[in-house]
Amino acid sequence: MGWVQRRRDHGGLIFIDLRDREGIVQLALDPDRDPDAHAKADRIRNEFVLAVRGIVSPRPAGTVNAKMRTGEVEVEIRELRILNTSKTPPFMVDDTTEVAENIRLKHRYLDLRRPGIQNNLMLRHRVARTVRTYLDARNFLEIETPILTKSTPEGARDYLVPSRVNPGTFYALPQSPQLFKQLLMISGFDRYCQITRCFRDEDLRADRQPEFTQIDCEMSFVNRDDVIEVMEGMIATVFKEAIGVDVSLPMPRMTYAEALARYGVDNPDLRFDLELVEISNQVKESGFKVFAEVVKGGGIVKALNAKGCGTFSRKEIDDLTDFVKIYGAKGLAYVKVTEEGWQSPIAKFFTAEELSALDRALGSEVGDLLLFVADSYKIANEALGRLRGHLGHKLGLTSKTNFKFVWVTDFPLLEWDGESRRHVAVHHPFTAPMDEDVSLLDGDPGKARAKAYDLVLNGSEIGGGSIRIHDQSVQSKMFDLMGIAQDEAREKFGFLLDALEYGAPPHGGIAFGLDRLVMILTGSDSIRDVIAFPKTQKATCLLSEAPGTVDEKQLRELSIRLATRPK
Structure with a gap:
C-alpha cells in the first residue's frame, strides 16, 4: 500500500x-x-x-x-x-523539484511525503531513541516538568498564557526546565533527563524556532569533568548509531579567553584554520593613525590572513567590508601580499621594520590577503570572528561531513549591560562561579569566571550547561549583583531560594538543542527541515495559520480586552 x-x-x-x-x-x-x-x-x-x-x-x-x-x-x-484519489498536488513530491519554502510549508502534509524530509524525521527518531537508551543505561530518570509555569524573564521573552480560573494572572511556557530540574536534584533524584519542549518569544533565524526541543540533563554530586565525560559519550554514541561516524574521545577543550583570542567568537568552527592575530603592539607606534589611536584609546587591532586570497577583486573586498559593518566595525583595512611587497592604501604608513614585524606575526606569503579590524575588544573580535566564518564558507572549507567538536569553558560569570546599567548573567543566574573567583564577587564581579561549558560543533553551539549554585547565600549574592532587588528575587525565585536552604547537593547539568543537532547530522541548511511542523521566521504556521484571532467570548472568559485588533 x-x-x-x-x-x-x-x-x-x-x-x-x-x-x-x-x-x-x-x-x-x-x-x-x-x-x-x-x-x-x-x-x-x-x-x-x-x-x-x-x-x-x-x-x-x-x-x-x-x-x-x-x-x-x-x-x-x-x-x-x-x-x-488525489487532486493534482501543487508540486512534485520528490527531492529534485525546487519548491518555494512558503509553498512547502503551506502544504506541509505533502512536503512531509518527500523522501528527504521523511529520512530527516526518521533520523531524528533514532537520535531520540539512542539518547534515551544511553541515559537509561547510566541511571538517569526521565521525569516530566511543567509546561504551564511562572514567568521569570531573564533573557528571552516568555510566551504568556492567561489563566481563566485566576483572572488577571498568567502562566508562562518554559524557556527551559532549569529551576525544576534543580529542584529534582534537591529532591534526591540524583540523575534526571528529559527530551522536552521549550519556548522563547525571540527573533528567529535559520537555526532557531519559537518552540524547540531540548535534551535536558542534570546530575548531583558532580563536577564539570563528570558532566562533560558523560555527555560527550552520549554525543559520540548518537553519531555512531545515527550516521555511523566515530567521534574521537575525549573531545578537545578550549577556554573562553583562548577562543576569543584565536577565533574572535566563543563558538569557533575548527574545520579550518584562518586564526586571528592581535597586532596591537606592532602598530601602536605606527604612522597609521587609525590603528595607533584605537590602541591608545584602549581598543585593539586584530588581523586575519586569508591564505591565497590575494586574487580577490575590489568588489569582493568591499563586500567583506560591508559584512564586518553588520557587527559594528567601522571598516576593514586590507593588504594584498605580492612579489613586490604590500599592495594596499595603508602600506605607506608603515616602516620597513614594522612591515617585517607584521609579516612575521601573520605568517604572510605572496598571494595572501591580510584583513584588519581596529576597534573595541568586543567589536574587533566579533566582526573579525564572524568574517572568518564567512570566509570559511566562501572558500569551501566547511564540509558538512567533517565534524569538529570543542568544549568551551571558563566563561565570564557576568557581563556589564550599558543600556540597563547593570550586570547580566552570561549563561543564567543559577551558574556557579569558579571556586577561586568567589572572592571577586564582592570587589570585581566582572572578572569572575563561571563553572560553565558549551559544546560547539562546526561553529554551532549544540549544548550548554554549568555547575549550579547550591548555596543560598551565593545565589542571593548573584541576584544582587544583577540588580535584582531582594523583594523581586523573592517574588520570582522564592521557591528556589527556600529549597536551597534544605540541604541542596552540589549539582550541574546541560541541555542540548535536539533540532540543531539533527540539522547538523542530516546536513540540512534549515532547522525547519528537521521539524515536522515548523514556524516561519515570523513565528507563524503557514499550514494552520497560527497565531490566529479569538472571539470576544473567549477573551471575556479570560478577563482580557485588546487595545488593538489584529489587521
Whole structure:
C-alpha cells in the first residue's frame, strides 16, 4: 500500500512507482495478466492511494535501475484497489523539484511525503531513541516538568498564557526546565533527563524556532569533568548509531579567553584554520593613525590572513567590508601580499621594520590577503570572528561531513549591560562561579569566571550547561549583583531560594538543542527541515495559520480586552 509517485503508459504495459516511507517499488500491470487491474490503472494519477497484490519478480534484462534500492525487481500486479484519489498536488513530491519554502510549508502534509524530509524525521527518531537508551543505561530518570509555569524573564521573552480560573494572572511556557530540574536534584533524584519542549518569544533565524526541543540533563554530586565525560559519550554514541561516524574521545577543550583570542567568537568552527592575530603592539607606534589611536584609546587591532586570497577583486573586498559593518566595525583595512611587497592604501604608513614585524606575526606569503579590524575588544573580535566564518564558507572549507567538536569553558560569570546599567548573567543566574573567583564577587564581579561549558560543533553551539549554585547565600549574592532587588528575587525565585536552604547537593547539568543537532547530522541548511511542523521566521504556521484571532467570548472568559485588533 502507498502513494503513486508516477505512472507511465508504455502502450499496453503500465508501470506505476508506488511510494511509502520505506521507499519506492515499481508495479507492472499487463492487460493480458489482469485486465481489470489494468483498466483501473488507466485512470490513476500522482498521489492516488493504492493497495496492490502481486508477485515480486526480477526486472527483465536491460531494465534494472541501479539508482533504486528496489531497482532489480518489480511487482507483477494480480489485484489493484484505489483506496483514495488525489487532486493534482501543487508540486512534485520528490527531492529534485525546487519548491518555494512558503509553498512547502503551506502544504506541509505533502512536503512531509518527500523522501528527504521523511529520512530527516526518521533520523531524528533514532537520535531520540539512542539518547534515551544511553541515559537509561547510566541511571538517569526521565521525569516530566511543567509546561504551564511562572514567568521569570531573564533573557528571552516568555510566551504568556492567561489563566481563566485566576483572572488577571498568567502562566508562562518554559524557556527551559532549569529551576525544576534543580529542584529534582534537591529532591534526591540524583540523575534526571528529559527530551522536552521549550519556548522563547525571540527573533528567529535559520537555526532557531519559537518552540524547540531540548535534551535536558542534570546530575548531583558532580563536577564539570563528570558532566562533560558523560555527555560527550552520549554525543559520540548518537553519531555512531545515527550516521555511523566515530567521534574521537575525549573531545578537545578550549577556554573562553583562548577562543576569543584565536577565533574572535566563543563558538569557533575548527574545520579550518584562518586564526586571528592581535597586532596591537606592532602598530601602536605606527604612522597609521587609525590603528595607533584605537590602541591608545584602549581598543585593539586584530588581523586575519586569508591564505591565497590575494586574487580577490575590489568588489569582493568591499563586500567583506560591508559584512564586518553588520557587527559594528567601522571598516576593514586590507593588504594584498605580492612579489613586490604590500599592495594596499595603508602600506605607506608603515616602516620597513614594522612591515617585517607584521609579516612575521601573520605568517604572510605572496598571494595572501591580510584583513584588519581596529576597534573595541568586543567589536574587533566579533566582526573579525564572524568574517572568518564567512570566509570559511566562501572558500569551501566547511564540509558538512567533517565534524569538529570543542568544549568551551571558563566563561565570564557576568557581563556589564550599558543600556540597563547593570550586570547580566552570561549563561543564567543559577551558574556557579569558579571556586577561586568567589572572592571577586564582592570587589570585581566582572572578572569572575563561571563553572560553565558549551559544546560547539562546526561553529554551532549544540549544548550548554554549568555547575549550579547550591548555596543560598551565593545565589542571593548573584541576584544582587544583577540588580535584582531582594523583594523581586523573592517574588520570582522564592521557591528556589527556600529549597536551597534544605540541604541542596552540589549539582550541574546541560541541555542540548535536539533540532540543531539533527540539522547538523542530516546536513540540512534549515532547522525547519528537521521539524515536522515548523514556524516561519515570523513565528507563524503557514499550514494552520497560527497565531490566529479569538472571539470576544473567549477573551471575556479570560478577563482580557485588546487595545488593538489584529489587521
